[in-house]
Amino acid sequence: QKEVEQNSGPLSVPEGAIASLNCTYSDRGSQSFFWYRQYSGKSPELIMSIYSNGDKEDGRFTAQLNKASQYVSLLIRDSQPSDSATYLCAVYSGTYKYIFGTGTRLKVLA
């Protein structure tokens, strides 16, 4: 059974701090990795995608991928109260199927 694991949280960080969210996956054949943000009662919104080892930066967000360790992370710099949400890690292994983690709830304290 292919799995994606995330700590459910909540992860609490003060406003302006760096929030670090982590995800591990079991399928070594995984090709593409995604981070979604989901506010309560809303649908997931794609915020980052990463396909190769290393870091990818987009504004205040940085995604990090280490395929050898089967580990993906998301860093949010200068965290704002509006970043408070659940962050879902998703892994694509081909054959049109995606595996989602259960999400990490982030709380940014003003």
Add this chain to the structure above:
Amino acid sequence: DGGITQSPKYLFRKEGQNVTLSCEQNLNHDAMYWYRQDPGQGLRLIYYSQIVNDFQKGDIAEGYSVSREKKESFPLTVTSAQKNPTAFYLCASREARVSNEKLFFGSGTQLSVL
């Protein structure tokens, strides 16, 4: 505006009733998906379709049915055989290009049992 439209936003089902959730996209995406989300849980795949007139069962297809008669539309029917249908249902789509596997979601339908 291009996007994925799900309707209705809220839906109530009576015992023994079939209900249909609508999903329409104007992104010209080939692949479409239906997921179910229960509180505190990840997304579970119900059905997916790669092209018109073709669809595949996901991990929790029992009690559900779909059709894909048009590229733009992928309706989901929750049948009376689904004994625990209360959940948040999400439709998603993506391009067929191998190099672009980004998955985009509609706004969701919350289904509850009366």
